[in-house]
Amino acid sequence: MTVVLTKTSPTISLDKHGVTTGLIRVGLNWVAPRLAAEQAAREARGRFRRARAAIRAATTADVDLDLGCMIRCRDGSKTVVQALGNAFxxxxxxxxxxxxxxxxxxxxxxxxxxxxxxxxxxxxxxLLLFVYIYDGPRDFRGLDAVVTLVSDRGDRFEIHLDECPPGAHACAIALIKRQGNELVVGREVRWFTPQEGRGVQDMISRAYRLGMKWTPGRK
Known part of the structure; x- marks a missing residue:
C-alpha cells in the first residue's frame, strides 16, 4: 500500500510503520518533455499533424533535475549529498x-x-530532501515530478510536487527529523525562485536554518 503525504495529511512516523532499520530509498521521477513530444510525434495521425509534432519534438529541450539531501547530525556536523560537485x-x-x-x-x-x-x-x-532544475525549463510546471520513499520491506510513501508557481526553480520536498523518540517524515513542497547572487541551495539552507556555506559549482 502507498501512503501519499498531502497538505491535509503531511506527516508520517516511520517508527509507527515499523521502518526503523535498514535502507530507505528516495526516488525522483518526472515526465521528460522531449520523450513525451517524441511519443506524441509517433502517435500523431495525418501528415500535417505528424510534421508539426516532429518539429515540436526536435525543438523540445531535455530537463535535468537534481535530487539532493542536506544533512545535519546531532553532533553538529553537516553536509550535502547531490550530483553537483560529485558529492554522491x-x-x-x-x-x-x-x-x-x-x-x-x-x-x-x-x-x-x-x-x-x-x-x-x-x-x-x-535530513532535508530537495530538488532543483540544473538545466532545462524555468520551473517545474508540466513535469509531474513525484518523489517516493520505499523501505527494504516495501513500505511506500509518496509526495507529489504539485502547485508549482511560475519561475520556481527548486523545491524543498520533505524534512525527516526526530520528534520525541520517533523518526518523522514531513511533507514540505516549499518552492524557491532564484535570486541574483544567491544559489537555490543557499536559499533552501537559510530557510531551514541549516547553517551551510555554499560555493558555485558545476557538473
Missing part, C-alpha cells in the same frame, strides 16, 4: 546517505535515487 555520499560511512546516479534527461527508468541508512538514524538531526 556513502551508505556505509558518514554521511550514511548516498545518491545512486545523475539522471540528466528523465529517461532513466529508475530515475534518481537517494539511499538513507536507517541503521545510523540516531546520528541524524535533520
Amino acid at each position: 555520499g556513502a551508505v556505509d560511512q558518514f554521511p550514511y546517505v548516498a545518491l545512486d546516479a545523475d539522471d540528466r534527461t528523465g529517461a532513466r527508468a529508475a530515475g534518481e535515487n537517494l539511499v538513507i541508512n536507517l541503521d545510523h538514524q540516531e546520528e541524524f538531526s535533520k
Whole structure:
C-alpha cells in the first residue's frame, strides 16, 4: 500500500510503520518533455499533424533535475549529498546517505535515487530532501515530478510536487527529523525562485536554518 503525504495529511512516523532499520530509498521521477513530444510525434495521425509534432519534438529541450539531501547530525556536523560537485555520499560511512546516479534527461527508468541508512538514524538531526532544475525549463510546471520513499520491506510513501508557481526553480520536498523518540517524515513542497547572487541551495539552507556555506559549482 502507498501512503501519499498531502497538505491535509503531511506527516508520517516511520517508527509507527515499523521502518526503523535498514535502507530507505528516495526516488525522483518526472515526465521528460522531449520523450513525451517524441511519443506524441509517433502517435500523431495525418501528415500535417505528424510534421508539426516532429518539429515540436526536435525543438523540445531535455530537463535535468537534481535530487539532493542536506544533512545535519546531532553532533553538529553537516553536509550535502547531490550530483553537483560529485558529492554522491556513502551508505556505509558518514554521511550514511548516498545518491545512486545523475539522471540528466528523465529517461532513466529508475530515475534518481537517494539511499538513507536507517541503521545510523540516531546520528541524524535533520535530513532535508530537495530538488532543483540544473538545466532545462524555468520551473517545474508540466513535469509531474513525484518523489517516493520505499523501505527494504516495501513500505511506500509518496509526495507529489504539485502547485508549482511560475519561475520556481527548486523545491524543498520533505524534512525527516526526530520528534520525541520517533523518526518523522514531513511533507514540505516549499518552492524557491532564484535570486541574483544567491544559489537555490543557499536559499533552501537559510530557510531551514541549516547553517551551510555554499560555493558555485558545476557538473
